[in-house]
Amino acid sequence: MRPTIYDVARAAGVGLATVDRVLNDRPGVRAATAERVKAAVDRLGFVRDASAAALARKRVDTLAFLIPDGPSDFMHRLEAEAREAGRRLAGRRVNLDIRPVPPFDGDALAAALRALDLETVAGVALVATEGAAVKAELARLGAAGIPVVTLVSDAPTYPRHRYVGIDNVAAGRTAGSLLGQFLGGKAGKIVVVAGSMLVRDHVERRMGFDQVILSQFPGLQASVTLEGRDEREATREALRACLAREGDIVGLYNIGAGHEGIVDVLEALPAERRPVVVAHELNDVTRAALQGGLIHAVINQDAGHEIRSAIRVLRSLIDGTPLSEGQETIRIEIYLRDNLP
Structure with a gap:
């Protein structure tokens, strides 16, 4: 049986409210008590159920996906996969806010990032276009504690938490x-x-x-x-x-x-x-x-895999839960006339 929050509270000799405060980094717990709770978590191998925690707090995580809306068929598929993922997640306290942006336009991407409401957005995924204005907006998101994932095209020198896409x-x-x-x-x-x-x-x-x-x-x-x-x-x-x-x-x-x-x-x-x-x-x-x-x-490259991976990565960053790294590797596929699916 997986250990529960009740097991942690019993092992640490504290109440459920205290365990909840420690797990969510909220104030009001003495340092020694917090250390006792953390030790119980480590000893029991407790893994937090982020979905249950979000449900208990009536939290809805809004994930903003900024995807180019130009003539590229691949970007159209990326957007379609994001919309399908949003439909699948309906009722699971995750909302995908899909925002089209002009392709190859750093100023337009920066404007789209600037328009995000930092009070409601929990995470951001974007197809990166490089530019000083984009970098500044990503820094603003980072300062607000909002995780950022780049999709398809990376910007490794910019403030972002992870890249999702092929090498x-x-x-x-x-x-x-x-x-x-x-x-x-x-x-x-x-x-x-x-x-x-x-x-x-x-x-x-x-x-x-x-x-x-x-x-x-x-x-x-x-x-x-x-x-x-x-x-x-x-x-x-x-x-x-x-x-x-x-x-x-x-x-x-x-x-x-x-x-x-x-x-x-x-x-x-x-x-x-x-x-x-x-x-x-x-x-x-x-x-x-x-x-x-x-x-x-x-x-x-599998557009659906990339969207699903970006969602998993953002939720992991938001909730502080581990990822299965092998599941997040986006592989290069090669098709010839002889092996078309």
Whole structure:
């Protein structure tokens, strides 16, 4: 049987109200008595039931999720998973407050953070965009004791408690290895397409990609980076202009979204001029492109896992309860035409 708060009170020789004050760091307990309660907790191996405690105090934890609302299909899935999680948590004293923000816009993200009510928000999860204003707002949340989790794109030098997402450097290295091996020793130019090099996940993926290409495939040159802001038309026109300027390319790595624009260009090319392509995130467009041979590999991350993990991490930070670390690892998935789910 798991020890209860009654067992702790009996072992420490105090009342239930005293144990409750100690567990919740409330004043009114002498230091010696508090130490006796803590010793009983350690001796019995008591683990606090955070849900029961919240129910007893009629507390509702509001978790704010700030998610970009641009053209990225992955961000749409992230938001959909957050809304589904909010429905599942209804009645369990957790409220998910999902707030869309413009993508790649540090000032807009800072404004969204500034608009949060520190009296009602218990935790915050956000897709990080770097900027001094964002850093200042995260510092304000930290000073108020509100835990912050970054999703998908990290900001490790900023005040945040944890990052939830794949290792983006490793994802970039994986893309470089796949593309280099698919090309089988062929030499030539590679084009890298990003949404914006102002977000850390895209920067880290490019960093990992370059590490592998430069060290393992010296015949390949990944010297061209295009930014399409994850938009179909902007990506399509940037890639068309690049092909006209650079001539034939042998490989393409799409770091972010904008898959539709890339597919538009690939479909217009003769088959013999199409590059080997590695992209991110499995969706309707990349699935069809894999099946049609326009894309050769897709690196994927589980949006639902990330949302559920962010919720668990925030609740752990709020309640001071332990996590199962293995459950919170977001793994890199690789899909080819042959193993599509």
